[in-house]
Amino acid sequence: MNRQVGTWFFPSRPSILSTGVVGGPFEKKSPLASHFDHFYDDLWMGQETYEKAHRELIEAAVHYSLDKINKQESEMDIFLSGDLINQITPSSFAARTNAIPYLGLFGACSTSMEGLAMAALLVDREAGKYALTGAGSHNSAVEKQFRYPTEYGGQKPPTAQWTVTGAGYAVVGKNETTEKLPCVTSATIGKVIDLGLTDPFNMGGAMAPAAADTIERHLKNTGTTVEDYDVIFTGDLATIGRKTAMHLLHEKGIAVKEETFKDCGLLIYRAEEAPVQSGASGPGCSATVLYGYILNEMKKGTWKKILLCATGALLSPVTFQQNESIPCIAHAVTIEI
Amino acid sequence: MNRQVGTWFFPSRPSILSTGVVGGPFEKKSPLASHFDHFYDDLWMGQETYEKAHRELIEAAVHYSLDKINKQESEMDIFLSGDLINQITPSSFAARTNAIPYLGLFGACSTSMEGLAMAALLVDREAGKYALTGAGSHNSAVEKQFRYPTEYGGQKPPTAQWTVTGAGYAVVGKNETTEKLPCVTSATIGKVIDLGLTDPFNMGGAMAPAAADTIERHLKNTGTTVEDYDVIFTGDLATIGRKTAMHLLHEKGIAVKEETFKDCGLLIYRAEEAPVQSGASGPGCSATVLYGYILNEMKKGTWKKILLCATGALLSPVTFQQNESIPCIAHAVTIEI
Structure with missing residues (x-):
């Protein structure tokens, strides 16, 4: 094996x-x-x-x-x-x-x-x-x-x-009830990926390659394809990062689709109403969207199997000042009901 | 059970x-x-x-x-x-x-x-x-x-x-050689303990109760006593913290002894030569002392079973400025050869 x-x-x-x-x-x-x-x-x-x-x-x-x-x-x-x-x-x-x-x-x-x-x-x-x-x-x-x-x-x-x-x-x-509950069936731990981007006001773009790498590894290691998931969610790539990640995945031969490749950073606010620029971010972004909206939809029967790939930019104000680029990571978890 | x-x-x-x-x-x-x-x-x-x-x-x-x-x-x-x-x-x-x-x-x-x-x-x-x-x-x-x-x-x-x-x-x-190597047989994850100390220049004193709590829980949960360990090491309590921890453990009925209750923060420098005040600290303290000195001594046969309880003070400059006390934690690992 x-x-x-x-x-x-x-x-x-x-x-x-x-x-x-x-x-x-x-x-x-x-x-x-x-x-x-x-x-x-x-x-x-x-x-x-x-x-x-x-x-x-x-x-x-x-x-x-x-x-x-x-x-x-x-x-x-x-x-x-x-x-x-x-x-x-x-x-x-x-x-x-x-x-x-x-x-x-x-x-x-x-x-x-x-x-x-x-x-x-x-x-x-x-x-x-x-x-x-x-x-x-x-x-x-x-x-x-x-x-x-x-x-x-x-x-x-x-x-x-x-x-x-x-x-x-x-x-x-362990689920000790008779109720059907969402469960975690696999996870892929991210590697730090850094393509040299240095703009802390474009974290989505910096994080996109980490998301693409983890999604690619998760699919390969679990022997699944995009079609096996009702939706693949990313954590907080927002508008620009999501587009970049889709492009990178397509280049890898992974045909994620516009309608089933969603980003928590684009779901939590109404872009037209909120002054959030490219979208939302923060550890609380994917955490609130998953543990609220996504799991509720799964319990309602909207989706049976999803992948959530949460992205992180591992910089600090000091590393930025010291002219380092932005190392990024993404961890992916499969949730089924 | x-x-x-x-x-x-x-x-x-x-x-x-x-x-x-x-x-x-x-x-x-x-x-x-x-x-x-x-x-x-x-x-x-x-x-x-x-x-x-x-x-x-x-x-x-x-x-x-x-x-x-x-x-x-x-x-x-x-x-x-x-x-x-x-x-x-x-x-x-x-x-x-x-x-x-x-x-x-x-x-x-x-x-x-x-x-x-x-x-x-x-x-x-x-x-x-x-x-x-x-x-x-x-x-x-x-x-x-x-x-x-x-x-x-x-x-x-x-x-x-x-x-x-x-x-x-x-x-x-996994040890795939015929050589005897140190191995990890159990570990106890710490709880955050905070007795209200606020002086960031006395971290050892602040961390001592966390060390005592984790050591007590580790002994109880593993069904062992102080006598089962050749040495119990703490991470970086230094002079004052070590004394406080010994006192707290004695109060709990755990009779750690002067000669077999050691602190990595007191081993790494010669107190009489180095301007280190109460002793050493930092994540590198217990890491270098364990992965160098302690394991080498175990391989030489000096000790067969040790407990290392690494201590941490979870404050930040901001929490100090905001008049918070110092929350502390300690994680303990049993190593045998």
Whole structure:
């Protein structure tokens, strides 16, 4: 047998037992708003700072995901979480609150699927009964750290993306109910791909080759084709990155189609109404869209099998200032119902 | 059977097949210097910036670990790495170089054992044949980011610790040789513990309760006692933290002994010669001491079974400025030969 490097199979089909999805005031106007459990009316969320508000988002999403299945924090075996903030402090402070054994992750906006892949592996290989995983982002905390204070009012080019304020978390475990639940059947861990792009206001373009590489490897390693998936979703490539990824995949002989190759960064906001330039981004983007909209549609019967390939740009303000290009990664997870 | 929350068992005994350990000029004077593969004569390591030097450290340690067993990067199934720098860019840029499927981790100074625990799980549960894992730190890159530029010459209190410049990496896999190799038999993932300490110049004291909690849980979940281990090592508690941890463990009825409860942060430098205040710290501390000195001593027959509990302080300069206390974590790994 050929080596299937970086692809994990989950024969026991670990299920997504429950999810919690919360957002900010801007997300309240999302066309996917009905798939959120809660919205905050302002970006402070009752906290003194944006970083504490970010932690609040994570804690709330965790709360909803546990509450819906009447589980306590103490019943969870592991908490897998990450975010974009330096030293992922919102995740670590949320881990202090829930007191679950904690593995801190960093994969920028791909963290959502890094966590889900690991959660499925842990449950499938019986290293724990319940894994709680997810990711979040907070627009103002991220803008403050990576760019300018929002009060500065700096203009952005049309290739820029808008960081989602939101968090999506899920409990992964064995399905002990009679209800049909979405389950994770395989995952492919990304390699870092960097074609030399240096513009932090065009992250979608930089991340597209990583998405194309992971999708190609996932299809090859799992012996599947584009036709086996009702939809292939990318994390947050937005308009420009999505077009680039489609082009790269076509070049590789992988014929993704306009109508079944979707991007979470283009689904969460109405482009014509929201000043989001190329589309949305942030670890909270793919996390909220998957754990809300996509899984709800799967439960309704709209789709039976999807691939979600979450993309991440692994740069920092320091690497940008030091003239490094943008290394990118993408992790893909197959979900079936 | 009671739930053994957060503890993983590895019945197939994944082995540490090879290691690579590199250090800076200060580490060259370490009493453990003979256990390093290479030292750099200055902190720039042929690079333009400290962050790029940090990446160089990781790449060199990876190189040694692969080279010693004649393996290529392309034979590795997964690269598990992390560091203290914002967005863990030294790890991610090293992952760009080696092009191995990559999971970015963040557990501050506990990252070394977060990676080893996951590497052992992946190999044990056959999610990959070879896992490459480790952690590093670079004194000047860390000082620049977390504290003051070193040129400022700010004085530090005696409770402060000195960040190791070094990286330790290891290849974990099935032992297919006749040689006896150290193997990983169990691991316990830490919970975030925060007793309200707020002084970033006394991290050892802040981390001690996390170490005590994880050691207590590991012993209970694995059904072992202090006597089952030749030595219990902590990651980087240093003088004050080690004393506090011993005290806390004694209070829990766990009678760790002065001579068999050691701290990597106290082993790597000669306190009387080096201006390291309370001792050493940094993800590179436990990584270099384990993958160099400790494993070499195990191979020589000095110890048969050890526990390494790596500690991490999950704060950031922003959380400190926002008057948060310091959340801490510790991950413990049992290694036998």
